[in-house]
Structures are given as structure tokens and as C-alpha cells.
Amino acid sequence: MSNFKLVGNKVPRHDAWAKAKGEQLYSDDYVMPNMLYGKVLRSKYAAAILRKVDTSKAKALPGVAAVLTAEDVPLNEDITKFGQMRDVGGGFEGLYKVLAHGKIRSKSEPIALVAAETEEIALEALKLIEVDYEVTEGVFDPREALKEGAYVVSSEDQANLIMETKVEKGNLEAVWEECDLIVENDYCTSPHDHAYLETEGGMAWLDENGIITLRVGTQVLEHYRTIAKVLKRHHNQVRNMSIPMGGGFGGKEDITVETYLALLTVATRRPVKMVWSREESLEAHAKRHPEYLHYKTGVTKDGKILAQQASIVMDGGAYTYLTPWVQMYSTINGTGPYRIENQECVSRSAFTNNTFSSANRGFGATQVNFAYERQMDEIAAKLNMNPYELRLKNVLKNGDSLSTGFIPEGHIALTELLQALREKMEKTPKPERLPDGRKVGRGIAIGQMSYGRLCFLHDSSRVAIRVELDGSVTLRAGVPDLGGGQASVLAQICGEELGLPIEDVHPFIMDTHLTPLAGTTTATRQLYMSGNACLVATRYVKDILAKKAATLLSCQPHELTFYDRKIFYTNDPQRSLPFVTVVGHVSNDGELLFHEGQFNAPFSEVPDLTNIKGRILPDMTYTAHGVELAVDEETGQYELLRIVAAVDCGKAVNRNSCEGQMEGGAIYNQGWVMEDLAWDKGITRNNSFATYLIPTALDAPEIETVLLESGGGLGPYGAKGVGEPADNDICPAIINALRDAIGVSFFNTLIKPQDILKKLKG
Amino acid sequence: MAELLTLTLKVNGEEKTFQAPAHLSLLRLLRDNLYWEVKCGCEEGDCGTCTVYLDGRAVKSCVTLAHACAGHEVWTVKGLGYADDLTAKLQKAFVECGSIQCGFCTPGMIVAAKHYLDHDGRADRKAIREAIAGNLCRCTGYQKIVDAIYNVACELSNNDLPHNSKLKTQNSRLGLSGSPLGGVAHE
Numbered sequence: 009m010s011n012f013k014l015v016g017n018k019v020p021r022h023d024a025w026a027k028a029k030g031e032q033l034y035s036d037d038y039v040m041p042n043m044l045y046g047k048v049l050r051s052k053y054a055a056a057i058l059r060k061v062d063t064s065k066a067k068a069l070p071g072v073a074a075v076l077t078a079e080d081v082p083l084n085e086d087i088t089k090f091g092q093m094r095d096v097g098g099g100f101e102g103l104y105k106v107l108a109h110g111k112i113r114s115k116s117e118p119i120a121l122v123a124a125e126t127e128e129i130a131l132e133a134l135k136l137i138e139v140d141y142e143v144t145e146g147v148f149d150p151r152e153a154l155k156e157g158a159y160v161v162s163s164e165d166q167a168n169l170i171m172e173t174k175v176e177k178g179n180l181e182a183v184w185e186e187c188d189l190i191v192e193n194d195y196c197t198s199p200h201d202h203a204y205l206e207t208e209g210g211m212a213w214l215d216e217n218g219i220i221t222l223r224v225g226t227q228v229l230e231h232y233r234t235i236a237k238v239l240k241r242h243h244n245q246v247r248n249m250s251i252p253m254g255g256g257f258g259g260k261e262d263i264t265v266e267t268y269l270a271l272l273t274v275a276t277r278r279p280v281k282m283v284w285s286r287e288e289s290l291e292a293h294a295k296r297h298p299e300y301l302h303y304k305t306g307v308t309k310d311g312k313i314l315a316q317q318a319s320i321v322m323d324g325g326a327y328t329y330l331t332p333w334v335q336m337y338s339t340i341n342g343t344g345p346y347r348i349e350n351q352e353c354v355s356r357s358a359f360t361n362n363t364f365s366s367a368n369r370g371f372g373a374t375q376v377n378f379a380y381e382r383q384m385d386e387i388a389a390k391l392n393m394n395p396y397e398l399r400l401k402n403v404l405k406n407g408d409s410l411s412t413g414f415i416p417e418g419h420i421a422l423t424e425l426l427q428a429l430r431e432k433m434e435k436t437p438k439p440e441r442l443p444d445g446r447k448v449g450r451g452i453a454i455g456q457m458s459y460g461r462l463c464f465l466h467d468s469s470r471v472a473i474r475v476e477l478d479g480s481v482t483l484r485a486g487v488p489d490l491g492g493g494q495a496s497v498l499a500q501i502c503g504e505e506l507g508l509p510i511e512d513v514h515p516f517i518m519d520t521h522l523t524p525l526a527g528t529t530t531a532t533r534q535l536y537m538s539g540n541a542c543l544v545a546t547r548y549v550k551d552i553l554a555k556k557a558a559t560l561l562s563c564q565p566h567e568l569t570f571y572d573r574k575i576f577y578t579n580d581p582q583r584s585l586p587f588v589t590v591v592g593h594v595s596n597d598g599e600l601l602f603h604e605g606q607f608n609a610p611f612s613e614v615p616d617l618t619n620i621k622g623r624i625l626p627d628m629t630y631t632a633h634g635v636e637l638a639v640d641e642e643t644g645q646y647e648l649l650r651i652v653a654a655v656d657c658g659k660a661v662n663r664n665s666c667e668g669q670m671e672g673g674a675i676y677n678q679g680w681v682m683e684d685l686a687w688d689k690g691i692t693r694n695n696s697f698a699t700y701l702i703p704t705a706l707d708a709p710e711i712e713t714v715l716l717e718s719g720g721g722l723g724p725y726g727a728k729g730v731g732e733p734a735d736n737d738i739c740p741a742i743i744n745a746l747r748d749a750i751g752v753s754f755f756n757t758l759i760k761p762q763d764i765l766k767k768l769k770g
Numbered sequence: 771m772a773e774l775l776t777l778t779l780k781v782n783g784e785e786k787t788f789q790a791p792a793h794l795s796l797l798r799l800l801r802d803n804l805y806w807e808v809k810c811g812c813e814e815g816d817c818g819t820c821t822v823y824l825d826g827r828a829v830k831s832c833v834t835l836a837h838a839c840a841g842h843e844v845w846t847v848k849g850l851g852y853a854d855d856l857t858a859k860l861q862k863a864f865v866e867c868g869s870i871q872c873g874f875c876t877p878g879m880i881v882a883a884k885h886y887l888d889h890d891g892r893a894d895r896k897a898i899r900e901a902i903a904g905n906l907c908r909c910t911g912y913q914k915i916v917d918a919i920y921n922v923a924c925e926l927s928n929n930d931l932p933h934n935s936k937l938k939t940q941n942s943r944l945g946l947s948g949s950p951l952g953g954v955a956h957e
Contacts, residue, residue, distance in 0.1 A: 028873075205875050668868050675912065704903040706903045
């Protein structure tokens with residue numbers, strides 16, 4: 009393992025040139041002969057009863073091919089699935105409704121679908137659909153929704169409570185009295201949009217055998233099963249020949265356009281294209297769960313945390329979707345990456361008439377990361393203790409158990425990360441003010457986030473390798489690529505093992521009919537899961553090649569090295585054979601150099617939700633971030649001057665991709681502090697990029713990334729996943745830095761200049 | 771149906787004649803004619819994914835009327851990559867620096883970077899950030915994009931390659947400036 013040629017380097021991705029040259033096609037970049045345009049009619053109100061939908065005028069409009077409502081959907085109601093191989097039960101799968109009937113639960117809930125000859129006609133048809141609403145009051149705050157007598161959001165479920173979860177350790181009540189200081193605070197987090205630059209879209213058509221064929225970029229290829237179920241077809245009657253996404257971040261984890269397209273193409277027997285506008289995307293797709301968190305922490309005067317209690321209320325929005333799963337992440341990470349003998353975290357999630365909440369990079373771990381890291385700074389301030397020292401005193405170390413009692417197999421590098429961060433941040437002394445008079449502040453935060461899915465989902469991945477007769481390799485995997493380099497890293501691993509340059513390995517990805525199912529591109533799992541499956545497949549064919557080469561070179565298979573398109577006798581590199589020659593010999597023997605490798609995550613059963621114990625997730629990745637900023641006390645404007653992002657990635661398989669995740673994640677988390685959807689009784693007031701302001705290159709500071717490579721991960725070569733862990737720490741670090749600069753505390757994530765001014769003026 | 775009007779313009783060096791309604795944006799005209807490399811991220815001039823080179827400057831094609839471009843010269847990243855050394859250098863730098871993740875902002879970003887370097891842009895990270903502030907990227911945090919443009923800027927100043935200094939520097943962030951609607955600074 010010492011002489012990596014591809015692994016660990018800044019290898020250009022296999023698809024980088026196509027993207028640079030403008031050759032890469034996305035979901036919106038196809039047309040077909042005889043194609044129709046699909047549009048969705050969405051609710052005007054956040055809370056209402058849908059009395060009647062009259063589509064007759066729309067259907068009569070020339071150029072309209074189909075108008076569909078709930079009654080046209082073969083199976084309009086089912087449970088939400090997210091590509092898992094098993095139904096988990098226990099309230100984890102909620103109601104999935106294709107088109108609205110009964111109560112309208114949120115603005116932009118889909119009511120009808122239209123397919124027409126042109127986009128203009130389809131839009132015109134939407135206006136001709138007459139919807140009779142009975143507007144109702146609605147509920148928009150989950151804390152209100154959980155009160156007795158609150159407005160009931162759904163017509164199907166009895167209550168607004170989605171799920172209640174609890175994790176505990178030790179005996180809280182017994183230790184409060186021993187604490188020298190108890191710090192208690194309320195926090196709240198904003199909804200957060202993914203704001204990928206490519207909106208949701210794609211195409212569907214029926215192939216010559218009537219198979220519903222989709223070309224839709226999605227993080228979850230396995231949704232084809234749900235689409236089939238909705239249309240009452242067999243699973244093998246739906247194919248998604250998917251395509252790379254222009255960003256996902258969890259927002260393309262739920263079904264987007266797929267079922268609508270499938271319904272319209274079946275109804276019209278013509279190809280249909282649907283692409284959501286930016287407004288539609290911002291209003292209709294899932295958001296990061298807003299959470300209301302209460303923290304109570306007891307410490308000794310020298311900074312040892314004796315007890316921490318967290319209670320959380322999550323806004324699930326209109327439908328269940330991934331809320332229970334996200335809630336697991338919030339609950340078990342609630343007290344942070346700290347060694348606390350006595351702790352408890354209780355979470356409740358509720359329906360409201362807001363846009364539904366679901367997956368967003370960080371998946372529930374991000375909200376609690378904000379709260380526990382703000383709490384740490386409040387404690388440090390009260391104890392007059394250095395924020396690094398307070399954390400170093402309490403962080404988890406190898407051998408410590410997580411909140412559920414589980415002791416991770418992977419390395420816990422928090423101490424090293426904090427030291428590395430401190431070294432970078434304190435290289436230069438902090439100036440009190442910049443020459444222009446602005447006050448300077450520094451803040452830090454650390455984080456814990458898993459890679460790999462919840463163990464009770466029984467996750468698995470498969471990757472197939474076929475060595476061609478000319479020595480090139482075709483790699484097939486149902487890996488959706490959303491831009492993180494999910495496919496390219498597999499080519500890199502395969503090339504590394506077989507001693508081939510990356511360009512010799514062609515990854516063919518994400519086609520439900522043609523590629524082995526590799527599972528979802530979610531949960532920071534592809535490098536861990538599919539990377540390991542790729543190793544299994546590659547090493548299988550490598551063994552065959554090594555045995556053959558050993559015979560030809562008169563040595564033992566383990567004495568061989570694969571490198572530079574050759575197979576060497578390691579101790580005498582003069583004795584070698586071209587890779588392709590050995591391939592030819594194996595082929596002459598009638599053997600195919602092919603293997604489909606599978607990797608299974610650790611399996612567990614659904615825990616007792618009132619007392620969660622054991623291995624809930626495979627392993628954790630740890631991060632530490634620092635921020636330096638300048639605040640203008642006259643205007644309340646603040647500017648990030650720099651970010652230091654430190655992570656133990658185990659092994660940086662592709663250094664560029666790994667750094668890229670850390671950098672992108674840092675700015676994504678920075679965005680949480682400035683992005684405002686301006687929800688107003690279920691209406692998204694900021695529904696464009698002119699008002700929902702994501703960071704530009706001017707907002708983003710220079711980022712210094714520190715990659716610690718402990719080798720202590722469960723992925724290939726000891727790697728850990730970094731995609732979601734990267735989206736932690738910055739938001740609390742910014743707010744901690746504001747406190748450092750101007751001495752004011754904020755307990756929410758969204759901070760605008762006027763909020764700062766208001767605080768400064770007391 | 772809106773009336774179709776004829777317009778002729780040069781796209782990637784080729785003279786082309788199209789039929790398009792008067793209200794059609796340059797973005798829609800290009801995409802309707804299979805120039806898929808011009809991406810549509812918001813269609814309101816906010817995100818920059820649709821940025822093309824019009825008469826020597828970067829403009830947002832979604833807020834530029836197609837008919838206003840009649841008789842003018844439009845280049846997309848695809849055409850520029852083959853015809854223009856600077857664009858080819860930028861593409862190579864983007865590939866090597868890891869500046870490309872999902873790739874959806876890349877075609878517009880490279881055109882914005884070309885505009886900057888074509889108009890006396892220097893190896894100055896802050897100035898580079900200003901120049902691409904109208905082009906959003908959600909994946910990279912901009913770090914490696916700035917790296918790539920910075921590297922090419924350094925290479926240009928080392929080699930002292932002639933810059934296209936005949937054209938005035940003008941901020942193209944709003945899309946209209948530099949387009950035929952905003953007064954073109956070409957000869």
C-alpha cells in the first residue's frame with residue numbers, strides 16, 4: 009500500500025474534460041421527436057381542503073394531450089421509500105401521495121399534471137384548471153402543531169406528531185447538583201435550500217416493448233420501484249437510464265419529476281419532458297428541517313462537562329418523507345462529539361403546513377452541530393476559558409462510546425484536529441481591528457457526522473468490473489453522480505489495483521436495467537460502500553490475472569506488482585509482462601475477466617426508539633473548522649476573512665475531490681447563515697436567486713484545508729466519507745466569531761446585518 | 771403562437787439563420803438549436819450558468835434578447851474551447867485544479883473567466899472573485915475555481931501574451947451591460 013500511483017493524488021476526474029468543454033449533458037439537455045412538455049399545477053394555499061378540480065377547459069385547449077389528477081393515478085398513495093432494500097416499519101416510512109386530494113398540506117403541493125405540444129400551451133392549460141379550495145387556518149410552527157387542539161395538518165394521520173425518539177446515558181438528575189455551572193439556552197435553525205444550479209427535470213418515454221424509460225438525474229436510482237408501484241407495473245417495467253446531476257446535496261434524494269413523467273408518458277404514449285423553473289424548485293422541493301433546540305449543560309469550574317440534556321422539536325413540514333431518519337441523526341448526535349457520562353437527547357417531529365422537510369447535506373447532524381457548538385462557546389465565555397481548551401478537555405477519544413453506547417471502530421481524531429486547527433488559526437495574532445476600523449473576530453467549532461446509511465437499512469452496494477481483451481476496463485455501477493466525483497473515484501481505485509492509468513478504466517454508471525445496483529448517492533456512502541465493492545470486484549479479477557502471471561513468470565502470485573500497464577516480479581522488475589498479454593492468456597483459457605463485487609454495511613435491527621442503543625451508523629467522520637471575520641459596527645455588515653477546514657478523511661483517495669468537498673461544504677454551511685427563504689405562513693417569499701442569496705465568490709473567503717489521514721476509516725484504504733461532514737461547523741464558528749468580535753450572542757442560524765445592529769444598539 | 775421572425779448571427783464562428791419569436795431570449799434560441807452547453811439555472815439573470823461571449827464580452831444569455839443579437843457574434847464555451855487558446859488554457863486549468871464538480875456552472879464560469887483575462891485581468895485573487903461574482907457555484911466554494919483562473923493569469927503574465935486590450939473593461943454581471951441592449955464596446 010505504500011506506493012500509490014493514483015490513490016492519494018490530485019487525479020483529474022474521468023469526466024472533467026467533458027464538463028470543461030461543455031460536452032456533458034444533463035437531464036434538461038435532450039429532446040425527442042413527437043415530444044410533449046409536462047407541467048405541474050400546484051396549490052395556491054398552504055392549508056386548504058381540495059373540494060373539486062375541474063379540468064374540462066384545460067383538456068379542451070388545442071395542443072393539450074393530457075390533464076391528470078389524483079383519480080388518474082393508479083396507486084396515488086403509498087409509503088415513501090428511499091432505495092432501501094427492506095421496509096423498515098416502525099413509523100419510518102410515511103405517507104407518499106403523488107397528487108393531492110383531501111387536505112392540501114402545503115403551498116405548491118401538486119394537484120394536477122399537464123402534457124402539451126409546447127411549454128407555452130402547457131402553462132396556458134394550467135391556468136384553465138379550475139380548483140375549488142376551502143381555505144383553512146393551517147399551522148406553521150411545529151411547537152404549536154404539537155399542542156393539544158392544534159390544527160391537524162393531514163386528513164389521513166390522526167395527529168401532527170411524526171415521531172418521538174430518545175437517547176440517554178448515565179443519570180442526569182443525580183449530577184446537576186454536582187455541577188459548578190449550569191448553562192441553559194434555546195436555539196433555532198432556519199430551513200435551508202440545496203440551491204443546486206440545475207433544477208429538477210428530465211424525460212420519459214415508452215420504449216418499443218412498452219417499458220417506461222426515464223432519463224432523470226436522481227440521487228436514488230432505486231426509486232424506479234416506487235414509480236412502478238404508482239403505475240401498478242412490475243419493477244422491471246420501469247427503467248431510469250439516469251444522467252449526472254448538476255448538484256444534489258440531498259435535494260434530489262426524494263422523487264422529483266419521475267412519477268409525473270411516467271404518468272404523463274403512459275397517458276399520452278408519447279415522450280414527455282419536464283423541467284422545473286427555479287421558483288418551482290425553491291418552493292416545491294424539500295428543505296433542511298428547521299429545529300427548535302433546548303440545551304442544558306452542567307460543567308465543573310475547570311470545564312469538565314458532567315451532564316448535557318438536549319430536547320429538540322423538528323419541523324417535518326407537510327409530509328413525512330425522510331423526517332424520521334433525519335431525526336435519528338439529530339437525536340444520536342444531539343450532545344455532540346463529547347465524552348459526557350450523563351446525557352440525554354429527546355426529539356419530537358411534527359407536521360406543519362410548511363414545505364416538507366427532508367434530506368439536506370448533513371441530515372439532521374448539522375442542526376445539532378450548530379446548537380452544541382454554540383453552547384460550547386457560551387460555556388467557555390461563562391467559565392472565561394479558551395474555546396480550544398474547553399473542547400480539548402471534553403472531546404471523544406479512541407475507545408470512547410457514542411451517545412448510544414456504541415464504540416466506533418474508526419479513528420477519532422478530534423484532539424489532533426483541534427491542535428492542527430489551532431496551529432493554523434493562531435499562526436498570526438488576531439488584530440483587534442482592521443486598518444479600516446472593522447472589528448475582527450475568530451471562532452471555531454468541531455463536528456461529528458457519519459458516513460454510510462443507518463445500519464438497520466441493511467445497506468449494500470455492487471460494482472462490476474470487466475477487463476477487455478485490449479487491457480482496458482469497463483466498470484459498471486448504479487452509482488448516481490451528483491458532482492462529488494462518485495464515479496471517478498471508482499475508476500481511480502480500480503486503476504490503482506490493476507496498475508492502469510485512470511483513462512484505461514471507463515465507468516459506465518446509473519442505468520437501472522444495465523448497472524448493478526450500488527445504492528443511493530446519499531449519506532456520504534458512495535466512497536465507503538461502492539469503493540469497497542469496487543475493491544472486491546477488482547481484486548477478484550486481479551487474483552485471476554496474478555495467478556496466470558505467476559505461472560508465466562515462474563513465481564508466486566503474491567510476489568507480483570501491477571504497475572504502468574505491466575505485471576512485475578516485485579524483486580526483479582526485469583521479469584515482467586504487459587498487462588494486456590496476461591489478459592490474452594486468461595482469455596485463451598476460456599475465462600472471462602469479470603466480476604460483480606458486493607459490499608455490505610454492518611446490519612442491525614431497528615432500535616427501541618425510546619432508548620436508542622447500539623450501532624446506529626457504521627462510523628463517524630470528525631471535523632474542526634475555524635473562521636476569522638471582520639464586522640462593521642456602523643452597518644452590521646460582516647465579512648469572512650478566512651476559513652480553516654480540518655478533517656480526518658482517513659485517506660484522501662482523490663486529494664482534489666476531498667479538498668473540494670471540504671471547501672464546498674464550508675461555503676454551503678456559510679450559506680446557512682445568510683440564506684433566507686422568508687417563509688411566511690407556508691409561503692416561500694424568497695423564491696428566486698435574486699432574493700434567496702447563496703454565497704458568491706465575493707462572499708466566500710479563502711479556505712485552507714487540512715487533510716489528516718489517520719487511515720482509520722472503514723472505506724477503501726482506510727478512507728472515511730467527507731461529503732456531509734464538510735457541511736458542519738462553519739455556521740456556529742461564524743456566530744462564535746461574531747461573539748468574539750463584538751461580544752454579542754446569537755442563538756439562531758440566520759444572521760442579517762440588521763440583527764447585528766439591533767444587538768449592538770442594545 | 772407568436773410570429774416567427776428571421777435573424778442571422780454568428781454562433782461559434784458560423785453564420786446561422788434562425789426563426790424565432792421577438793421575445794425569445796438568446797439562451798432559449800441557443801438551447802432550442804441544440805447548443806446544450808449553454809445551461810439554464812434560473813432564467814432571470816441571477817446565476818450566470820448561461821453566460822456566453824457576445825462580441826468579445828461575457829453576457830448572460832437568458833436576459834439578452836435573441837433578436838437584439840442579429841448581426842452580432844456569439845461564442846459558447848464549446849466553440850471557444852476549439853477556437854481560442856485562452857479558453858483552452860482555462861479548460862485545462864479547471865480540469866487540473868479540480869475546479870469542476872457537478873460541472874453545471876462550468877460553461878458559464880469559464881466564459882466569465884475568459885472575459886476577465888481578456889480585459890486585462892491580473893493574477894489577483896480578490897479581483898478574480900469580483901469578476902466571477904455573477905456566476906454562482908454551489909459545489910466548490912469557489913476556492914479551486916479561483917485557483918485555476920489565478921494560475922492561468924500567472925501563466926499569461928509570465929509569458930507576456932498579448933491581452934485583448936482593445937476592449938474596455940466593463941462589469942458584465944447584470945448581463946445587460948455589454949449586450950447589444952446595454953451598448954456594446956466593440957469596434
